[in-house]
Amino acid sequence: VKVTSVDYLLSARSATDYPRQPRPEIAFSGRSNVGKSSLINALLKRRGIAKTSSTPGKTRCINFFLINGSFYFVDLPGYGYAKVSRQEQKQWGAMIEEYLQAGDRRKLIVMLVDCRHDVSPLDLRMKQWMDHHRLAHVIVATKADKLSKNQLAQSLRRLRKAFGGSELLPFSAVHETGRLELWRRIQHFIDSDEQPTGGSYA
Numbered sequence: 455v456k457v458t459s460v461d462y463l464l465s466a467r468s469a470t471d472y473p474r475q476p477r478p479e480i481a482f483s484g485r486s487n488v489g490k491s492s493l494i495n496a497l498l499k500r501r502g503i504a505k506t507s508s509t510p511g512k513t514r515c516i517n518f519f520l521i522n523g524s525f526y527f528v529d530l531p532g533y534g535y536a537k538v539s540r541q542e543q544k545q546w547g548a549m550i551e552e553y554l555q556a557g558d559r560r561k562l563i564v565m566l567v568d569c570r571h572d573v574s575p576l577d578l579r580m581k582q583w584m585d586h587h588r589l590a591h592v593i594v595a596t597k598a599d600k601l602s603k604n605q606l607a608q609s610l611r612r613l614r615k616a617f618g619g620s621e622l623l624p625f626s627a628v629h630e631t632g633r634l635e636l637w638r639r640i641q642h643f644i645d646s647d648e649q650p651t652g653g654s655y656a
């Protein structure tokens with residue numbers, strides 16, 4: 455995929471704010487600090503999105519970008535900050551679940567996990583929601599450059615076990631490992647009639 459344009463569209467707090475024009479959506483999710491901004495920058499080879507998404511007031515929103523005038527990148531709010539209140543966690547949950555269950559939107563969820571970390575309860579909740587709503591998804595193990603080849607293989611086995619059945623891709627924003635594979639997966643989703651069903655691609 456050659457990225458020719460990236461346009462910030464809007465920041466949504468609820469479904470009534472989502473863009474009306476139906477287009478395929480690629481949504482990025484993960485704990486804060488997992489490497490989401492770095493991955494999006496690496497995919498697009500530019501820094502625009504991450505910058506917009508991290509401006510005050512927008513970090514707790516769902517940010518929509520139009521790529522090449524034809525599909526959306528959707529930056530979901532990060533979760534698992536050490537010191538957010540229970541109230542904020544609830545808001546995060548409601549916002550994400552509202553997005554995941556918005557039925558008439560065609561979406562691929564790219565869920566990021568740090569290849570060095572244990573799977574968190576919130577990661578598992580995300581996985582349960584994706585399964586429940588039968589969403590197409592791919593799990594990306596980020597920061598792959600931080601592990602040796604053996605350690606990475608071991609980590610991928612562990613993640614495969616935790617997220618049984620889901621497609622899994624290693625990624626490094628530093629070395630750009632996995633960039634082409636992830637684009638290929640995204641392109642396949644955009645080109646296909648793949649509906650928001652069938653999250654399993656093992």
Ligand SMILES: Nc1nc2c(ncn2[C@@H]2O[C@H](COP(=O)(O)OP(=O)(O)O)[C@@H](O)[C@H]2O)c(=O)[nH]1
Pocket residue numbers: 484485486487488489490491492493532596597598599600625626627628629
């Ligand atoms: N070594 C390495 N560091 C990374 C990678 N991706 C992100 N980081 C670092 O991890 C930290 C958090 O990254 P960021 O993209 O801001 O995470 P976000 O909070 O999920 O958006 C930053 O210090 C990045 O430089 C990666 O692939 N390899």
Ligand SMILES: [Mg+2]
Pocket residue numbers: 490491492504508
């Ligand atoms: Mg970020």
